[in-house]
Amino acid sequence: MKIEHFAYQVEDVAAVADWYCEHLGFQVKRGADDPFPVRFLADGSGDVMIEIYNNPKVNTPDYASMDPLILHLAFVCNEIEATIERLSAAGAELLLTETTPAGDTVAMLRDPWGLAIQLCHRAQPMI
Numbered sequence: 001m002k003i004e005h006f007a008y009q010v011e012d013v014a015a016v017a018d019w020y021c022e023h024l025g026f027q028v029k030r031g032a033d034d035p036f037p038v039r040f041l042a043d044g045s046g047d048v049m050i051e052i053y054n055n056p057k058v059n060t061p062d063y064a065s066m067d068p069l070i071l072h073l074a075f076v077c078n079e080i081e082a083t084i085e086r087l088s089a090a091g092a093e094l095l096l097t098e099t100t101p102a103g104d105t106v107a108m109l110r111d112p113w114g115l116a117i118q119l120c121h122r123a124q125p126m127i
Contacts, residue, residue, distance in 0.1 A: 005048075005050055005051045007051035007052075008052055008063075009058055009060050010052055010053070010054060011060050013037035013052050015113075016052050016111070016115075017052050019112065020111075021041065023086070023092075024043075024075070026044075036054055038052070038053040062114070063110075063114040064110060064114025066116070068110070068116030072116035073116070076120055077107075078121055080105055087111075088109075090112075092109045094109050102122075103123030103124075104121065106120050106121075107119040
């Protein structure tokens with residue numbers, strides 16, 4: 001089995017998708033506005049996707065109130081400080097930066113809609 005995508009219910013599908021494409025290098029692979037707004041976004045590798053959608057059958061979670069350790073989207077990042085500056089200028093909020101006991105450098109941010117984003121520079125790359 002291979003993971004195809006991970007999904008987030010959001011209020012403003014187009015705005016979130018545009019931000020992730022512009023600032024995190026995603027590309028829209030499929031999108032529609034009927035029967036409800038949805039965008040499938042592929043990361044820079046083209047092997048991983050997230051789905052951004054707004055299905056009226058369910059409520060949108062209050063991501064900003066969730067501890068980012070409960071739910072976050074993690075990225076391999078070799079230039080954490082520069083990426084933090086770039087994403088902060090685009091409306092993201094830095095929550096923390098730390099070095100783990102394994103020697104990894106990680107930063108946790110929230111995008112402008114409250115979704116948690118983690119930047120990871122691993123001492124020993126895992127992928």
